[in-house]
Amino acid sequence: MEISHGMGAAVARASLGNFPLFSTFDLDEARARVSRVFCEHSLNVVGRSGRLGAEMYYRPLRGVGIGRMRYGASVSVDAGQLGDFALIQMPLSGAETIEHGGQTVLSDPSCASVLSPGQSLRFRHEESTEKLFIRIDRETLERHCRQHLGGDLRRPVVFDAAMHLQSPRAQAWVRLLNWLCQEISEDDASGAGMLQSPIYAAQIEQTVLTTLLLCQPHNYSARLADDTPMVAPSYVRKVERFIDDHADEPITIGDLAECAAVSTRSLFAGFRKFRNTTPMQYLKDVRLRRVREALISASPESTTVTAVAMRWGFTHLGHFTADYKRSFGESPSATLGR
Structure with a gap:
């Protein structure tokens, strides 16, 4: 069994055989162990x-x-919404029917599924199915996309759910995974393999993210494909630094224009052209990320969502909760409760 000109099932099985995580015949244990890698979900045997x-x-x-x-x-699996990770699933044999974010994908050895953070997920995994999967932390994915675009993301990255592995673009992804499986086959837990090197692992992470963002269509593909030089003027970068340093303080658009030494009209035009956002939206996005960082590190016994939100300037809790869930795929109380 091959996946598109070279990703052999035997290669994938051999390369990952030295990193067993679990094996069980118990349904509850399987659900619990899989949840540790992905997220909480329901799991039921069908028929x-x-x-x-x-x-x-x-x-x-x-x-x-x-x-x-x-x-x-x-x-059958119902995961609700994916929150903190993207997931690419590549069947080596068998098939899965995926319902994800309003799309339905029949995934088999010729068609992978690409699942985006913050989107609903249900699927049926057929009896004969074995699959290779790649899990990518949401923050890692979005940081990498921001670095390529040179600015903040106003919306989460959302991929097309189907990756047709025979397409020319997808072939780059298949070749990369074939190579990575070969590398893992040389790795082990003793510390002797190349993958034990933090520098080498960082390069692999970057290559996987870049290849995925370039080969699989998503809502930022057009911007990534635009090779027109888009170096933001110094006043835009100056305002971004000011916001990053003073996001916890009361800031108006007048304050930002004064900091940049340009008119508010020029400031709006610069952010719209070079960042595809507005200065105040950029401020809101920075504050939302700071709230998330605070909630992740806080204890529910020592703080509340309201206290953290107010600390970062969000006074209308209904609007704040909606913005937070749209940005991160979960409610602020869910982040604090983990």
Whole structure:
């Protein structure tokens, strides 16, 4: 069985065999162990399929992880919304029917599924299915996309859910995964492999993210493909630095124009042209990220969402909650409660 000119199932199985995570015949244990890698979800055996025989192999590399798994039996999975990660699933055998963010994908060895953070996910994993998967932390993905675009992201990255592996662009992804599986086959837990090097792992992470962003269509593809020089003028970068340093202080558009020594009209025009946003939206996005950082590190026993939101200038809690969920795919109380 091959996935598009070279990703052999035997290669993937051999390369990940030295990183076993679990093997079980117990449905509840399988659900709990898979949840630790991905997120909480429901898991049910469908119909009179074969006996559950779940197993997973997994190798994390910084903000990226590559793994292989199967359930044995035909199962249905409902994950609600993906929050903190993107997920690419590439069946080595069998098939899955994916319902994701309003799209339906029949995924088999010729078609991978690309699942975006913040989008709903349900799927049926057929009895004979075994798959390779790549998990990417949401913050890692969005930071990398921001670095390429030279500015903030007003919306989360949302991919087309189907990756047709025979297409010319997808072939670059297949070749990369084939190479990465070969690298993992040379790796082990003893510390002797090249993947143990933080520098090498960082380069692999960057290559995986860049290849995915360039080969799979998403809502920022057109901007990434635009090779027109778009170096922002110094006053835009100066305002960004000012906001980053003073986001916890009362700031008006007049303050930002004064800092930049340009008119408010010029400031709006510069941000619209070079950042595809407005100065005040940039300020809001920075404050939302600071709230998230504070909630992740805080304890529910020592603080509240209201206190953190007010600390960063959000006085209308209904609007704040809606903006937060739109940006991060979960409510602020869910972030604090983890």
